[in-house]
Amino acid sequence: MQQLPITDLAVIGAYLLGMILIGVYFSRKNKNAAQFTTASGTIPGWALGLSLYATFLSSNTFLGVPGKSFGGNWNAFVFSLSMIPAAWISAKYFVPFYRNSGEVSAYTHLEHRFGPWARTYAMVCFILTQLARMGSIFFGVALALQALTGLDMRTIMAVTGVCIIIYTVLGGMEAVIWTEVLQGLIKTAGAIIILWLVIDGMKGGVSDIFSVGAAEGKFSSAASASPTSAPQRPGSVPVWIFINLNNFGMDQNYVQRYHAARSEKEAARSVWLCVYWYVPVSAVFFFIGTALYAYFFQHPEMLEAVRQQAAVERGVAAATLSPADYGDKILPYFMVQKVPAGLLGHIIAAILSAAMSTLSSGMNSSATVFLKDIWQRYVTPNPTPKQEMKVLHLATVVTGVLSIFFGIAMIGVKSILDMWWELSGIFAGGMLGLFLLGIISKAKNAAAVAATITGILVILWMSLSKYLPEDLQRFKSPLHIHMVIVVGTLAIFLAGLLFSRMQPRAHSQS
Numbered sequence: 001m002q003q004l005p006i007t008d009l010a011v012i013g014a015y016l017l018g019m020i021l022i023g024v025y026f027s028r029k030n031k032n033a034a035q036f037t038t039a040s041g042t043i044p045g046w047a048l049g050l051s052l053y054a055t056f057l058s059s060n061t062f063l064g065v066p067g068k069s070f071g072g073n074w075n076a077f078v079f080s081l082s083m084i085p086a087a088w089i090s091a092k093y094f095v096p097f098y099r100n101s102g103e104v105s106a107y108t109h110l111e112h113r114f115g116p117w118a119r120t121y122a123m124v125c126f127i128l129t130q131l132a133r134m135g136s137i138f139f140g141v142a143l144a145l146q147a148l149t150g151l152d153m154r155t156i157m158a159v160t161g162v163c164i165i166i167y168t169v170l171g172g173m174e175a176v177i178w179t180e181v182l183q184g185l186i187k188t189a190g191a192i193i194i195l196w197l198v199i200d201g202m203k204g205g206v207s208d209i210f211s212v213g214a215a216e217g218k219f220s221s222a223a224s225a226s227p228t229s230a231p232q233r234p235g236s237v238p239v240w241i242f243i244n245l246n247n248f249g250m251d252q253n254y255v256q257r258y259h260a261a262r263s264e265k266e267a268a269r270s271v272w273l274c275v276y277w278y279v280p281v282s283a284v285f286f287f288i289g290t291a292l293y294a295y296f297f298q299h300p301e302m303l304e305a306v307r308q309q310a311a312v313e314r315g316v317a318a319a320t321l322s323p324a325d326y327g328d329k330i331l332p333y334f335m336v337q338k339v340p341a342g343l344l345g346h347i348i349a350a351i352l353s354a355a356m357s358t359l360s361s362g363m364n365s366s367a368t369v370f371l372k373d374i375w376q377r378y379v380t381p382n383p384t385p386k387q388e389m390k391v392l393h394l395a396t397v398v399t400g401v402l403s404i405f406f407g408i409a410m411i412g413v414k415s416i417l418d419m420w421w422e423l424s425g426i427f428a429g430g431m432l433g434l435f436l437l438g439i440i441s442k443a444k445n446a447a448a449v450a451a452t453i454t455g456i457l458v459i460l461w462m463s464l465s466k467y468l469p470e471d472l473q474r475f476k477s478p479l480h481i482h483m484v485i486v487v488g489t490l491a492i493f494l495a496g497l498l499f500s501r502m503q504p505r506a507h508s509q510s
Contacts, residue, residue, distance in 0.1 A: 007345060008342065012345050169396050172392075
């Protein structure tokens with residue numbers, strides 16, 4: 001285990017203690033379900049915007065994005081740009097829809113439209129997606145902190161998880177939002193510090209980054225890549241737009257914040273504020289990855305050390321590994337070697353904040369849908385305030401523990417972002433298609449059931465056909481796995497329209 005300087009340990013300890021104290025502070029007001037889930041609708045729009053920004057800027061961004069641009073190019077930056085049309089649609093249609101519904105759960109309206117099965121289906125898809133996301137974030141933060149501290153990854157996940165569970169249970173949504181405001185600022189500052197250190201270590205400064213990056217094609221983008229593109233070019237603009245529409249339109253994390261805003265106008269404003277912050281800051285993280293590529297290009301001995309370490313962990317020859325195979329390890333290794341004492345504690349706090357903001361939000365929103373869509377729907381329709389709080393607290397703890405196990409199961413994956421994008425597309429289950437079918441079409445319950453079954457079969461085929469034996473390869477999906485969310489959504493929506501037209505229409509009697 002590496003011995004961190006006492007100043008860095010003090011910064012990390014102060015940060016973790018501060019997060020818990022925030023939870024303790026807000027626990028005084030956290031006495032009912034409305035306060036726990038939506039802060040009773042008292043949050044200003046600017047704070048919600050920074051909270052949404054912090055949720056987007058998870059450790060997947062902090063570590064995964066530099067790893068992707070180091071191992072490939074700026075293709076994934078299209079995801080950030082696609083937030084703009086998704087935000088416009090969300091602010092204009094989704095925010096008013098949810099605010100006017102008055103339902104805290106994003107999925108209650110599906111029951112009104114199609115029946116209890118639709119609500120439960122969407123809720124299960126959301127929980128699985130959240131567990132996958134939180135697991136990937138736990139894995140990402142453990143990957144970085146293991147390199148910085150030498151601690152076992154499982155230990156890091158457990159300690160981090162306990163701290164997050166404590167302040168989420170104590171403080172509820174209000175604590176989540178205000179800690180995310182602080183965390184968003186901390187990790188933005190951390191990114192700027194890392195970029196400054198990389199630039200400072202270049203022989204020719206910024207000009208060397210641009211010259212090396214341009215020569216190696218690091219600034220290119222594959223926005224027009226085909227749906228069958230290779231993993232390092234994971235798709236086209238529609239993929240990212242659908243992912244962001246699913247985030248803003250069907251993700252309980254965001255819907256809950258719409259209800260936490262003081263007004264519909266402030267809720268819509270928070271969506272745009274999130275975009276205004278995230279797009280340029282995500283560009284900074286992409287540039288960090290390109291800058292690290294140029295830095296390691298000038299320091300080949302460091303590059304070889306990382307490659308050898310990755311080869312040992314995978315049990316393969318170092319010569320067989322490409323930069324894409326060890327991109328996620330580059331930033332942690334650079335921090336170990338080059339971040340000076342005094343600043344390292346802040347960087348670790350920034351990494352922790354990148355994880356904790358999204359994790360606390362995920363735990364709170366998962367507990368909310370469990371209370372609203374499972375407990376109150378099937379167990380106790382009219383629980384007392386005390387019973388509601390007990391369910392919310394227990395569900396928060398259980399969700400946190402399960403996400404830690406998901407993170408442990410991901411140890412050893414090649415790319416954090418690739419794993420998250422793949423799992424999110426599969427677990428989302430095309431629920432955006434069901435949502436659109438409900439608000440745009442006049443499809444009835446039978447058509448929606450048939451469409452959902454069709455969508456699930458398509459998703460299973462796209463996800464599992466790669467495991468078919470060689471003599472059945474002709475039945476393999478020709479599309480890249482990241483297209484699952486697009487195809488699954490369209491399959492449910494278009495099949496719903498088709499089945500709706502096939503249903504016999506009732507004729508009025510004369």
